[in-house]
Amino acid sequence: MASRGSILLTGGAGFIGSHVAVEVAAAGWTPVLLDNFCTSERSVVARVGEVVGAPVRCIEADIRDAQAMRAAFGSTPMHAVIHLAGLKAVGESVEKPELYHDNNVRGTEVLLAAMDEFGVRRMVFSSSCTVYGMPQRLPIDESHPLGAINPYGQTKLDIERMLDRWADACIDRHVCSLRYFNPVGAHASALIGESPLGIPNNLMPFVVKVARGELPELGVFGGDWPTHDGTGVRDYIHVVDLARGHVVALEQLDSMHHDCINLGTGAGLSVLDVVHAFERVNGVKVPYAIGPRRAGDAAAAYADASLAEQRLGWRARLGLDDMVRDAWAFATRSAC
Ligand code: NAD
Ligand code: UFG
Numbered sequence: 001m002a003s004r005g006s007i008l009l010t011g012g013a014g015f016i017g018s019h020v021a022v023e024v025a026a027a028g029w030t031p032v033l034l035d036n037f038c039t040s041e042r043s044v045v046a047r048v049g050e051v052v053g054a055p056v057r058c059i060e061a062d063i064r065d066a067q068a069m070r071a072a073f074g075s076t077p078m079h080a081v082i083h084l085a086g087l088k089a090v091g092e093s094v095e096k097p098e099l100y101h102d103n104n105v106r107g108t109e110v111l112l113a114a115m116d117e118f119g120v121r122r123m124v125f126s127s128s129c130t131v132y133g134m135p136q137r138l139p140i141d142e143s144h145p146l147g148a149i150n151p152y153g154q155t156k157l158d159i160e161r162m163l164d165r166w167a168d169a170c171i172d173r174h175v176c177s178l179r180y181f182n183p184v185g186a187h188a189s190a191l192i193g194e195s196p197l198g199i200p201n202n203l204m205p206f207v208v209k210v211a212r213g214e215l216p217e218l219g220v221f222g223g224d225w226p227t228h229d230g231t232g233v234r235d236y237i238h239v240v241d242l243a244r245g246h247v248v249a250l251e252q253l254d255s256m257h258h259d260c261i262n263l264g265t266g267a268g269l270s271v272l273d274v275v276h277a278f279e280r281v282n283g284v285k286v287p288y289a290i291g292p293r294r295a296g297d298a299a300a301a302y303a304d305a306s307l308a309e310q311r312l313g314w315r316a317r318l319g320l321d322d323m324v325r326d327a328w329a330f331a332t333r334s335a336c
Pocket of ligand 1: 011034037039040083088
């Protein structure tokens with residue numbers, strides 16, 4: 001089948017980008033990855049190719065390098081950009097706010113300048129529910145007040161505002177910012193998934209390391225939250241559902257100016273819901289101990305996911321059992 005055109009995926013070797021590349025290819029487009037591998041491994045590129053059934057091109061470059069970005073756009077006409085490149089560790093962003101601004105915000109400026117030079121007018125951007133700050137009401141819809149509670153969140157807000165201005169400056173520019181809730185899981189092939197370096201910050205990779213015996217127990221951050229079992233509630237979304245959301249957004253970009261759309265399931269699950277599902281589905285133990293709350297955490301955050309359904313015809317199909325099964329299959333296969 002002839003390709004429908006090339007799509008540049010910045011951060012395409014990362015956890016989410018690798019899954020988006022697979023869905024982009026399945027929809028008949030040619031994904032071109034661009035990554036500096038600061039938080040991912042080069043071997044991911046070949047594994048994406050294995051899932052897709054054909055080699056996938058990857059340009060090793062930093063989005064802040066204007067010359068490299070010009071070379072990337074000069075090498076192949078790009079129908080659109082899916083912009084996933086970014087640093088995302090909240091704690092690190094507090095220690096190194098300038099690095100986060102430079103990498104995420106200035107990086108996006110350089111990327112947009114290169115797109116302008118080559119007449120590329122469409123972008124899907126990886127935003128985050130972090131732009132809503134501390135939840136003021138639940139579920140969180142797109143009209144919820146915006147605010148940053150850490151430098152990482154500030155970069156996402158700054159980029160959304162930059163994309164407003166970019167879209168406003170020219171009538172035929174089209175942008176969709178997808179505000180992800182909590183992406184987890186892995187591709188069913190177990191060839192790609194999430195493998196953070198060092199001790200993970202996020203719940204699912206931590207649970208996986210405990211189940212493998214690499215860490216002694218999960219510290220649950222608070223057992224006295226006003227939730228159904230006292231532990232924190234989030235909207236976990238399977239990364240393959242999330243990746244499909246990018247393709248439907250890509251295909252409807254021309255009817256958008258700059259639309260901001262939540263990608264979540266709409267269901268709130270607690271830390272213990274995740275732990276118990278992980279143990280039941282995978283037949284492994286996840287020792288845990290309830291400890292103090294983590295600074296800056298909210299009791300609960302989950303999406304009103306109805307705009308994605310109305311606007312994109314998208315809804316999550318996979319549930320918690322799929323998420324914990326696929327996260328474990330990836331972790332145990334990649335150990336071989
Ligand atoms: P990831 O760290 O696995 O992937 C990010 C990729 O971007 C990595 O491959 C990294 O090497 C690359 N990258 C970073 N800076 C770069 C630069 N300057 N130039 C080129 N490449 C660069 O993270 P992920 O979970 O796949 O996240 C992808 C995007 O989604 C990020 O923008 C993140 O902020 C956003 N997001 C993630 C989550 C989440 O929980 N995973 C939630 C909301 C939003
Ligand atoms: N949790 C634990 N123990 C852990 C890790 C997490 O109990 O070791 C709990 C947290 O307190 C929270 C839930 O598990 O209740 C989920 O925590 P994560 O760190 O996985 O996810 P968050 O929703 O707190 O944060 C994530 C990203 C942020 C992003 C935010 C909103 O890590 O970068 O979603 O997008 F800003």
